[in-house]
Amino acid sequence: MRRILIGALFVSSLACAASAAAQVIPGTPAHAAGQAGWAALREGRNQDAAAAFARAIDAEPRDPSLHLGAGLAAFLLGQPTAARHALERALALAPGLTAASQLLADILYRGSDIEGALRVYEDALRYAPNDATLVARVEKLRREAELHSSYFASHGARFTVLFEGPADEVLAPRALEMLEAAYWRVSTALAVYPEPIITVILYTEEQFRDITRSPQWAAGQYDGRIRVPVRGALADARELERVLVHEFTHALVQSVAPRGVPVWLHEGLAVAFEPSGTEWADGQLARSPARLPFARLAGSFEKLSTGEARLAYAQSAAIVSALLERGGAAAVGAVLQDIARGDGFAVAFERHFFMRYDDFVASLDAPIDLLR
Numbered sequence: 374m375r376r377i378l379i380g381a382l383f384v385s386s387l388a389c390a391a392s393a394a395a396q397v398i399p400g401t402p403a404h405a406a407g408q409a410g411w412a413a414l415r416e417g418r419n420q421d422a423a424a425a426f427a428r429a430i431d432a433e434p435r436d437p438s439l440h441l442g443a444g445l446a447a448f449l450l451g452q453p454t455a456a457r458h459a460l461e462r463a464l465a466l467a468p469g470l471t472a473a474s475q476l477l478a479d480i481l482y483r484g485s486d487i488e489g490a491l492r493v494y495e496d497a498l499r500y501a502p503n504d505a506t507l508v509a510r511v512e513k514l515r516r517e518a519e520l521h522s523s524y525f526a527s528h529g530a531r532f533t534v535l536f537e538g539p540a541d542e543v544l545a546p547r548a549l550e551m552l553e554a555a556y557w558r559v560s561t562a563l564a565v566y567p568e569p570i571i572t573v574i575l576y577t578e579e580q581f582r583d584i585t586r587s588p589q590w591a592a593g594q595y596d597g598r599i600r601v602p603v604r605g606a607l608a609d610a611r612e613l614e615r616v617l618v619h620e621f622t623h624a625l626v627q628s629v630a631p632r633g634v635p636v637w638l639h640e641g642l643a644v645a646f647e648p649s650g651t652e653w654a655d656g657q658l659a660r661s662p663a664r665l666p667f668a669r670l671a672g673s674f675e676k677l678s679t680g681e682a683r684l685a686y687a688q689s690a691a692i693v694s695a696l697l698e699r700g701g702a703a704a705v706g707a708v709l710q711d712i713a714r715g716d717g718f719a720v721a722f723e724r725h726f727f728m729r730y731d732d733f734v735a736s737l738d739a740p741i742d743l744l745r
């Protein structure tokens with residue numbers, strides 16, 4: 374599945390909205406700290422950004438733009454509850470701050486709170502009645518609130534299942550059991566636990582198929598939710614479980630580090646945690662000596678041919694298995710958390726794997742066996 378990363382463009386547009394709403398006086402310590410916060414966000418140094426906004430808010434607690442920045446930093450650090458509080462504060466100070474409304478609604482939506490997201494957009498619309506984006510979002514969410522009127526929640530309250538198509542009351546609890554099991558297995562191994570409730574959308578009118586090796590599935594609409602076509606899926610429960618584990622791993626990685634994770638790490642973890650994922654990858658690589666260059670695995674797999682994509686998934690899984698063997702899963706989890714704080718992969722890797730990143734990359738250009 375293709376990941377949409379929260380890019381520099383998004384940070385810039387929020388920074389722009391914030392500077393229009395800013396009330397701090399240039400030259401004051403609060404202003405300087407706020408500026409440092411936005412600069413850190415642009416460079417992906419999210420932990421530094423959070424610290425800078427906290428300093429700025431201490432000095433000037435009534436500036437909504439600073440709370441917007443603090444909210445964005447918390448969101449990028451994988452802390453949606455803290456982000457929500459910061460954004461609610463921004464909106465209490467400036468109810469017409471549309472950028473804060475949009476980010477808050479997005480966070481609520483990711484946490485399955487469609488009604489809450491709808492309320493935030495409707496409030497925002499009162500201050501910007503001609504904002505075409507807001508009008509479109511409100512319409513979309515109203516339709517979705519109707520569509521998803523029946524839903525299931527897991528016992529552990531970590532997942533919510535929604536249906537696209539008629540509700541399936543046999544399949545939903547089975548899928549939730551599989552996801553709860555995946556939660557304990559994968560989260561415990563990586564020692565990272567997703568904070569928000571994860572939404573799973575089951576497409577009950579679409580034939581079940583393997584979407585895990587198909588970079589085009591749901592391309593362009595990834596929003597932190599797990600989406601799986603499930604018609605007839607119980608005919609092969611093991612395969613359904615494999616697909617759910619794969620997609621859950623993506624959701625977990627995304628919740629820990631919303632941006633900055635190379636695609637090979639995202640996909641490699643998702644395949645490696647599948648039951649028999651490593652065996653699948655080894656089988657694929659044994660079939661042919663062809664390898665994609667490592668650099669090609671860092672970006673989207675979407676443009677790859679079917680054969681190249683299969684290779685890309687298999688190579689990614691082999692690299693991740695080697696990482697898991699070398700440093701343990703918790704070290705990989707620690708790398709993800711460092712990426713969330715704003716470190717590049719190379720820096721985080723060297724900190725937790727006690728190996729030069731260049732040596733690691735060089736070892737990948739050799740046949741994959743040499744990694745072991």
Ligand SMILES: [Zn+2]
Pocket residue numbers: 374585619623640643
């Ligand atoms: Zn995937």
